[in-house]
Amino acid sequence: MNAEGVGRLFAPLGAFADGPFPTFYEPVESPVDNLIHPKQTNNPIAKKFKSAADKYGSPKDGFDIVCTTYRLTEHYHYWTKNNPMNVQLVPEPFVEISEEMARERGIQGGDRVKVESARGFYIAKAMVTKRIKPMQINGKTTYQIGIPIHWGYRGIAEDEGKTAKTPANMLSPSVIDPNAYTPEYKGFLVKVTKV
Amino acid sequence: MSQATLRVQKISGHAGSIPGEDTQRQYTVAKLVDTTTCIGCKACEVACVEWNDMPFSPTTFDNTYQTMPETRWNYWNLILFNEHEKEDGSLMWLMRKNQCMHCAEPGCLAACPADGAIIQYTNGIVDFQQDKCIGCGYCISGCPFNIPKFNKETKRVYKCTLCTDRVSEGLEPACIKACPTGCLHFGSKEDMLVLANQRAKQLKDNYNFPNAGVYDPQGVGGTGVIYVLHDATQPELYGGLPSNPQIPLMVKLWKGPLKWLGNLAMVGGLIGLAVHYLRFGPKERVETPHEGVQP
Numbered sequence: 079m080n081a082e083g084v085g086r087l088f089a090p091l092g093a094f095a096d097g098p099f100p101t102f103y104e105p106v107e108s109p110v111d112n113l114i115h116p117k118q119t120n121n122p123i124a125k126k127f128k129s130a131a132d133k134y135g136s137p138k139d140g141f142d143i144v145c146t147t148y149r150l151t152e153h154y155h156y157w158t159k160n161n162p163m164n165v166q167l168v169p170e171p172f173v174e175i176s177e178e179m180a181r182e183r184g185i186q187g188g189d190r191v192k193v194e195s196a197r198g199f200y201i202a203k204a205m206v207t208k209r210i211k212p213m214q215i216n217g218k219t220t221y222q223i224g225i226p227i228h229w230g231y232r233g234i235a236e237d238e239g240k241t242a243k244t245p246a247n248m249l250s251p252s253v254i255d256p257n258a259y260t261p262e263y264k265g266f267l268v269k270v271t272k273v
Numbered sequence: 274m275s276q277a278t279l280r281v282q283k284i285s286g287h288a289g290s291i292p293g294e295d296t297q298r299q300y301t302v303a304k305l306v307d308t309t310t311c312i313g314c315k316a317c318e319v320a321c322v323e324w325n326d327m328p329f330s331p332t333t334f335d336n337t338y339q340t341m342p343e344t345r346w347n348y349w350n351l352i353l354f355n356e357h358e359k360e361d362g363s364l365m366w367l368m369r370k371n372q373c374m375h376c377a378e379p380g381c382l383a384a385c386p387a388d389g390a391i392i393q394y395t396n397g398i399v400d401f402q403q404d405k406c407i408g409c410g411y412c413i414s415g416c417p418f419n420i421p422k423f424n425k426e427t428k429r430v431y432k433c434t435l436c437t438d439r440v441s442e443g444l445e446p447a448c449i450k451a452c453p454t455g456c457l458h459f460g461s462k463e464d465m466l467v468l469a470n471q472r473a474k475q476l477k478d479n480y481n482f483p484n485a486g487v488y489d490p491q492g493v494g495g496t497g498v499i500y501v502l503h504d505a506t507q508p509e510l511y512g513g514l515p516s517n518p519q520i521p522l523m524v525k526l527w528k529g530p531l532k533w534l535g536n537l538a539m540v541g542g543l544i545g546l547a548v549h550y551l552r553f554g555p556k557e558r559v560e561t562p563h564e565g566v567q568p
Contacts, residue, residue, distance in 0.1 A: 151314040162329040163322065167315050170334040187336030203334050208356045208364055 095256035096123050106253045107196075107267040109137050109144060109220050124262075127252035134251060135196035141267035143179075144213070144222040145193065147246050148264075153226070156245075159233030170241050171202040171229035175270070179221040180206040185272055193225065194269045198248035200225065201273060202241070223270060225249070301397040302440060303462035304375075304449065305469050307501040308511065309476060309485075310456040311368040313338065313352050320451035321350035321372075324436065344371060346422040349433040350448055353512030367503070369511040370448070370457070373420045373433035375399045375497025380520035381432075383528050384415025397462065397497045400437055403429040417493065417518035435497065465499055472501045492519045 080086055089098050103121040104112045112119040126132060135141030149155070150168055158164035173191055185191060187206040192199055202225070213220045229236065230245030250263040284291055318340060322330070327347040332340055339354045355367040379399045382391040390405040391412060401412075401421070408428035412421045421430045436446035444450075445459040458468060469487040476485035486505025489495050500514070508514035 151312070163319050166322075166330050166332050167318065167340050168338070169332045172334060188334065203336075205334075205336050208358060209366070 096121060100257075105262055105265040106251055107134055107136070107141065108265070109142065109218075109267065110215050121256065123256045125254040125256060125259075131197055132252055133196040135267050137267065139196070140269050141194075141196065142220075143268050143270055144220060145195070145225065145249060145266055145268040146222065146264050147225050147227050147250060150226045150228060153228040156228060156230065156233075159229055159235065162234065165234045168226075168228075170235055171226065171246070172205040173200075173202050173270075174205045174207050174210055174224040176210045176212055176221060176223075177206055177208055178212050178219075179223075179270075180204065183270065183272065185270075190273045192271050192273045193223065193249060194271070195249040195251075195266060197251065198244070200242065200244060200246055200249050202229075223268070300395075301462040302435070302497065303397070303460065303465040304435065304446065304498045305458040305460075305465040305501070306370045306498060307456045307458070307469075307472055308367065308369050309472070309480075309482075309501060309503055310454050311352070311370065312454055312456075313354060313366065313368045314453060315340065315352055316451040316453055317370060317448035317457065318348075318350050318352060320447040321433075322348065324439070324447035325349070325434075344420065344422060344432075346424040346431040349373070349431070355510060355512050357510055365503070367511050369500065369514065371418075371512060372448075372498065373399065373435070374418050374493070375433075375435055376518075377494030377496065378520065380415035380417055380493065380524060381412035381421055382415075383520055384411040384524045386411060394437070396440070398435045398437055398440065399497070400434050401430060401432060403427070403431065406430055411524075415520060415524045417515055417520065462495075462497070462499075469499055469501050473505070476501070476503065488514065490515070490518050492517045 087099065094100060102112070102114050103124075104110065104119045106120050106124065106126070108119065152167040153159065153164055173193055175185065175191070180186070185204050185206065187204060189204050190201055191204045192201050194200075210222055210224060213222060225246045227246045229241055231243055233241075235241045236243050247263065249266065249268060250261070251266050253262040254260070255262070282291070321327075330341070330345060330348050335342065337354055340351060341348065344351045350370065350372045353369045353371050355369070357365045357367045359365060375398055377397065379391070379393060381401075382393060382399060385391045386409060387405055387407040390402050390407065391399065392402060393399050406429045408423070408430065410423055410430065412430055413419075413423065421432045423430050436444075436448075439446055449457045449459040458465060460468075466487070466489065469489075473485045473487050476482040482503045484504040484506045486502060488500035488502055488505060488508055500508075500511075502508060502511065504510065508516050
């Protein structure tokens, strides 16, 4: 405890590009507004690529589903899609969706779905699971989907023509945190349709 | 096990007792699978395939993280992924390492008609000897865990060997060595039961799993693979683990009473035949005149 009776926070000068202390911002593509900073939803100095392909979608344009990307224990980045031992464990890319969303959209496990963002699209089979639950955000049901990143271009399954050759990061935005330089691949908006 | 086969019995010029004499412990081996700490990484699956030099097994997407629906003749070890919703609505992923259970009273061995095709070592490992297998597949119907698998090309049945080749050299099975979380243990059955019960008690006392327990089914005389389960009252949740596995009634009947009944019928038939011959003699041929046949 300090003499003034309250705790202190210390941040070295110039340690953060976006202010003395970190604060909460929504991702560049978010289904909701930022409740802490209603006037500034996302980070004003986030680094953004500025090519023609770098477009952003919003729920108004129909991009109403939150998408996240991740890795699996069975694969390592984009290498192991060439190793039979790993490929037999998880042979194909997939899109994990909640049971509730699958019911609403008439999607069965194993159906091919097209995931579309403002930047590109990705086609893979749907994995309907209890593990991803719909979220209640501001009283509104918002669905989330998840895509493991390990496939694309060339690999055992890709070369046999079993899976799409496009990578999952066709979907994600090239928006980069100004401090950690981490790309914003864990939260963006997409549309999902059955193909 | 090398230590078991080379146990010193007499020592020349040695005063006093033989080191280790009468301290020899029960050396039935067992594998302990703590399902509560399995993360489903499938390292044990790969270790099994690689150690046993099995070929690439093609798989297809099946709406699950599970590699394939069930074990194959060349894929002996499979993690079963079960999404389980608890009463309070929260979700648990119940993962179970599915492989041969190495029963103390193996149903496969009881059902097998081929001399020496299935053997049980003194350390409890049940092993198939493919060179003596006749490919009848009776072991498949005798197994309450659906483990032995038929290979159509070689016409033989295969399953987990509990890495006899490693265990006989004093090593742990390949799956145990590969496990990154320490959810798999290997040792004497006695030790594994102590460890399993300790873990079950811990789950009950500290982790709010009042039904946690050890799966070591007595219907097959106990198993060489024992599980610690979050809910030992419902083993079926773990990918259809039978709560009370038994050797199928048909196998029991047919290898027990029916076998002797059959033997009795056969021997009795032969005795009856002999007695009939002695009592009535051979059947005499009755000449019947052929009508309308001209010489």
